Amino acid sequence: MGNKEVLKRGDIQLTSAGTGIRHSEMTHGNGPVHFLQIWSVPQKNGLPPKYYNRHFTDEEKRDKFVLTVAPVGSEGVKETRDGEGPAPVQTQLRLYATIISPGSSVSHTLKGASNGTSDSKAYLHVIQTSGYNKGKATGALVKVNENLHLSEGDGAFGHGSKGESVTIENIGDVPAEVLLFDLE
Template sequence: MSSTPSTPTLNLTLRPSQARGGSDHGWLKTFHTFAFADYQEEKFENWGALRVLNEDRVEPLTGFGTHGHREFEIFSYVVNGELEHKDSMGNTEVLKRGDIQMTSAGVGIRHSEKAHVHFLQIWTVPSIGRLPPKYYTRHFSDEEKKDTLLRVVAPIRAAGVSPEREAAGPAPVQSAVTLYASLLSPSVSVNHKFGPPGQGNRRRGYLHVIQTSGYNTGKSTGATVQINGGEVILSEGDGLYIIAAEGDQVDIKNVGDKTAELLLFDLD
């Protein structure tokens, strides 16, 4: 990774798409931003409360068989296709584009995921352990995400967050993470200003450009965005580590000719 200073307090580090882990299993084509399965890199274990960020493509009539989890909060961001979820809490649901499903595994759950789908599998570490398992779903339309940073996941005690299984607003988590989603049109800009730090004296962020143009293991292509006037350029599959002080701002501009689908994590 190469580090690019933006201001005396803002630091940006590019994670190129082709530097991610992952593999083609036939039924599953996957990328791993952080250490996962056979991809084990100590320096990429996590980023704050963010532990897993996998971009998965699952072939029809296949999927992840029944398996167990503890403690992690696991959510799925559906890009295209359908994802069938079943779990030991009795939840059965078919998720489609715009849906976010969040399982707070707590003391333990078992679930399966099957279907033909392109989705992001995200795990975060809760601030409190040994909690009872919980399940939530939320839906956000493309129009809601167009040319803005829409808050789709937030801490359960944050303003505007409902503890109900299905509700308007962001999905609730017990983790110190807020997730924003955007569908950014060509030539349009959005920005995010970081608030006060949590336990440390800095905040972390992570920006991911979803690989919507198709599976590509080489150099990133497709939709392209620039950060803070061109200090860093990202295309599909690329990520950006952010270290910020209170009040630091990240400006994101679509400088390509395709809509860019983005996820921005704001972390303690």
């Protein structure tokens, strides 16, 4: 496809391999690189390759959830290579990002399955921003729905019902970067 990109903080690069692409990654310079690579399985096979870029600033995400990835055809999703709003994905996945200030909290209401059932699944991930660490996690610490504590690098999967809320409170002393996957 001929795409070459330099990704910076807050960038999302969504690639749909579809019927096949060749892909490689390399660092730009000698410094360490820290990013998340997330894969999802499309709802149908044989789709053409696609490529999308989106950027979300820290300020946009501060103390609120921002929808960064959503199913093709969802409200606000544009299938343009470069653009604003959530990146389009060929699966029933909504990805929200936030940076929670110490002492603050954010909440999300689960969307439920598109098949009409009230079932919802969610995966929560606290991004590790304090750097590589062989020992016990340091940095951000959050409390989920009053009973679950997660540190940097931790994740948790759960089931819920459409309309149920997930509340994440930053109980640490540094900002906590969190991803919430609202899944079917």
